[in-house]
Amino acid sequence: MYLMCVSLNYHQLPIELREKFSFSADEIPKADKLLNAEKSILENLLISTCNRTEIYAVVDQIHTGRYYIKRFLAEWFHYTVDDFNQYVSISSKEDTVEHLFRVIVGLDSLIKGEPQILGQMKRAFQIATNQETTGVILNHLFRQAITFSKRMHTKYRVSELAQSSGQAGLHQIKSSFGSLEGKSLAVIGMGHIGKHTAYNASNMGFSKVLLLNRTDQKAEEIADALQGVVEARPFNQLDTIMAEVDAAIFAAAVKRPLYKAAGKSRQIIIDLGVPRNVIYSSESINYYDIDNLRSILTTNDVKKKQMLARIAAEVPNEVADFSVWEKQLHIVPVIRGLREHSLKIEGEAYDSLLRKLPELNAHERKVISKHMKSIINQMIKGPIKEIKELSITPGATADIDFFCKIFGMENLKVENQENGK
Structure with missing residues (x-):
């Protein structure tokens, strides 16, 4: 059994192509189920976001797994494999584990460190488990990855660092007040x-x-989408509202100032406009323009890079932990033995057939060999999945012994276990 990931992501695939290879939320359960019915696929999980479409799978052979996953994508999206083959990124074994851990903590995101990918991964995992397309391997891997991501976000809190002028303004307001309970905010300009x-x-x-905007309708549309504590107000009430609120963020694209600050004690005004939106003269106003906020953004950028570096440094340990767990799966030698045993039988049957039908040409022999291998793979796929699940139950030893006995592999099993293969 081998872990692998087939990925179409923003690194290789531009948005105009990426959107063509995107699964809707309603399509993913069906896609998981259909992919699981493909040959060579023992376990699988599919995730599709605005930045990536990825399939994580456990396959019996890497080359056949790669073939059937790409064929599945081509058939689903009505393209040929050649249409997207140059954009596909494929990893296997430990590289897949490392890739997953980096993705789920946001190290591979377009906006580094963002937490949204964790929620998306959790939903993808839940869908796959509901469809029964995951098993021992992917269940353990994704539970470990989700736990790791939660721990990193709690430990480093990268997402709390302001990375835009608007975030920096909100950060300044929160820092100044200490608590936002009972505080009101006006946001002027809905660009x-x-x-x-x-x-x-x-x-x-x-x-x-x-929310205020020179076109009132735009403010109303955004307020309707957000609801809760958010309300739209007519732009012509700007002076009245500014006399009431505790803080305001101006972000309008205008040539002349929109507001002259008279001075409400301890009021905080963030002016993100260039040209500036506010004229102020009162010492009682805490006024910050875009240059005043630059130090916050610069400091946060340095902190974020440091935090991301620390998170990245913890990934190898997680990969190693999973590798140890995987190696302890004592069923692996048995599954390998079943595959070798089955292929030996197939080989003997094929040689016998050729002796009886010597008139077969090269093409006919190739077709027969291919179909015989396909029959073997289909026949052992079910037993492999079952014994893999049984291998972690309390009665695993007896089940494995019985499994080996009915397939005539007692000696092979003992030899593999003794050699630690």
């Missing part, structure tokens, strides 16, 4: 920066988040 600032602010703990 790219303002919109994302509103999304981030919506679940930070503000009692109220008010």
